[in-house]
Amino acid sequence: MKKIFILTFSDVKNDSRILRYLQSVEKNYDLFLLGNGNFTNKKVHYIDINYKLNRKNKSIFDFLYYNFYLRFKTYITVKNVRPDIVHANDFETFLPSYFAFINKKDSIIYDSHEIWCERAGVRKNILTRIFNYLEYLLEKRLIKKIKYFVTVSNSIKNYFEEKYQTKNIFVVRNFPYLNSYSEFEKTIFDFIKNEKRIKFVYIGPISSERNIPFLLEVFKNFEKDYHLTLIGKNLLKLSDSQNIKIFDNIEEKKVIPTLKLFDIGVHPLKTNNLNHKFSLPNKIFQYMASSLAIFVYENVETLKIVERCNNGFTADFSERKNVLEKLERFKKVDLKKLKENSYKNFIEFYNWEREKIVYLNILKNL
Numbered sequence: 001m002k003k004i005f006i007l008t009f010s011d012v013k014n015d016s017r018i019l020r021y022l023q024s025v026e027k028n029y030d031l032f033l034l035g036n037g038n039f040t041n042k043k044v045h046y047i048d049i050n051y052k053l054n055r056k057n058k059s060i061f062d063f064l065y066y067n068f069y070l071r072f073k074t075y076i077t078v079k080n081v082r083p084d085i086v087h088a089n090d091f092e093t094f095l096p097s098y099f100a101f102i103n104k105k106d107s108i109i110y111d112s113h114e115i116w117c118e119r120a121g122v123r124k125n126i127l128t129r130i131f132n133y134l135e136y137l138l139e140k141r142l143i144k145k146i147k148y149f150v151t152v153s154n155s156i157k158n159y160f161e162e163k164y165q166t167k168n169i170f171v172v173r174n175f176p177y178l179n180s181y182s183e184f185e186k187t188i189f190d191f192i193k194n195e196k197r198i199k200f201v202y203i204g205p206i207s208s209e210r211n212i213p214f215l216l217e218v219f220k221n222f223e224k225d226y227h228l229t230l231i232g233k234n235l236l237k238l239s240d241s242q243n244i245k246i247f248d249n250i251e252e253k254k255v256i257p258t259l260k261l262f263d264i265g266v267h268p269l270k271t272n273n274l275n276h277k278f279s280l281p282n283k284i285f286q287y288m289a290s291s292l293a294i295f296v297y298e299n300v301e302t303l304k305i306v307e308r309c310n311n312g313f314t315a316d317f318s319e320r321k322n323v324l325e326k327l328e329r330f331k332k333v334d335l336k337k338l339k340e341n342s343y344k345n346f347i348e349f350y351n352w353e354r355e356k357i358v359y360l361n362i363l364k365n366l
Contacts, residue, residue, distance in 0.1 A: 003030040004363070005083035007074060007093035009051055011037040014252055016282060017113070017174050018089065024356045025363065032081050034074065034093070047077060067131065071096040085109070085366050091116040091139055098142055107366050110143060111150040111172075115159060118274040120209060140164045148362050153301050155278035172359050174282030175352045176256060176289040184257040185250045188229070192261050197227040197243065198330060200295070201262040203255065204283060206246065207235040211317050215268040216244060218323050225331060229262065259290035263335060267296040268317040280305075288346040293338035295326065305350075311342040 004025060008018050012035035025031060026043045033044050036051045051070060074093055078086060078100035086101050087109040088094035094110045101108055116139060122132040140163075143149050149169045151157050157169045192199060200219075206212050212230070216238070219228045223243045230238075230246045240246055250258060259265065265287030271277045280301040287294050288311065296302050298314035306314050315326040 002084040004085040005032040006087045007034040008089040012039040075100045106147045109148045114275045153280035175355045177352045182253045199262040200228045200264045202266045203231040211268045265292040269297040270318045288342040291343035309345040
């Protein structure tokens with residue numbers, strides 16, 4: 001049985017993409033995982049990177065710890081595990097694993113979840129700008145030396161093909177499984193079960209980067225008709241209000257059963273950088289799997305989904321007037337029909353059972 005080593009610096013238990021990969025390969029491979037945080041799976045040899053800081057590089061110590069120590073630790077770990085296949089998620093794990101696996105680079109999968117050198121914060125000072133440019137040069141050079149480069153949307157694929165002049169790129173989108181979920185979060189159910197207003201929900205980090213303050217300001221105009229629930233880490237320390245309720249993170253396995261308690265899923269990003277402009281977030285498909293209408297930021301990818309599925313509206317979440325106008329439309333539509341359209345299209349087109357075939361075919365060829 002071949003040994004596959006999946007690498008990520010994310011909190012594994014809350015990373016739905018990584019969890020889907022694990023479930024897809026656990027029967028046919030000797031499975032090793034480098035990740036962050038507590039994680040237990042009898043079928044997986046788990047190595048905790050034990051990463052307690054974040055990627056914000058708020059001090060020189062943070063910068064050195066993340067960009068050098070953790071990557072060197074990853075390099076040593078790959079050397080020690082000696083896998084047959086390396087699946088590196090994002091450039092932070094791809095760079096050290098490439099050099100650790102340089103003699104078998106045709107057996108590396110680089111899985112870029114975003115445009116790495118365009119992520120938030122990489123140009124905040126001269127040090128991060130220089131380092132980011134070096135990473136750009138390395139990424140541009142190294143991806144041409146491997147066989148399989150995976151990303152999450154066709155728009156990002158097209159960007160890389162043009163920017164890096166390469167064609168070895170495959171798209172594996174972030175779709176949920178058709179049915180592998182447990183019970184809903186009871187505290188949320190107990191709160192929302194008697195709510196008579198139209199129930200909107202957002203799940204994810206509650207932060208300025210996700211444009212949550214703007215969303216809350218807009219919903220103040222709809223206290224009579226709409227209720228908004230936020231589920232996620234409350235980084236802004238926000239409080240509840242008349243038509244807004246905030247809950248902490250919930251377990252990944254409870255996400256879709258809990259979302260089913262609502263009517264409309266919201267994702268309010270501004271498309272003010274390339275990652276947001278080209279992204280296709282898994283949140284949309286979690287909402288569709290939960291039979292929710294969707295109200296999301298507009299880019300090429302999200303507009304295509306909404307127009308094809310007829311399951312909600314897109315908006316420019318930097319324009320208050322545009323968002324207010326779109327929210328008003330939800331009062332006049334057949335909400336039941338939008339929800340049905342979401343779930344129907346999820347079942348037919350946007351599920352992991354269909355999408356994982358791309359990933360499994362890549363593994364077969366390694």
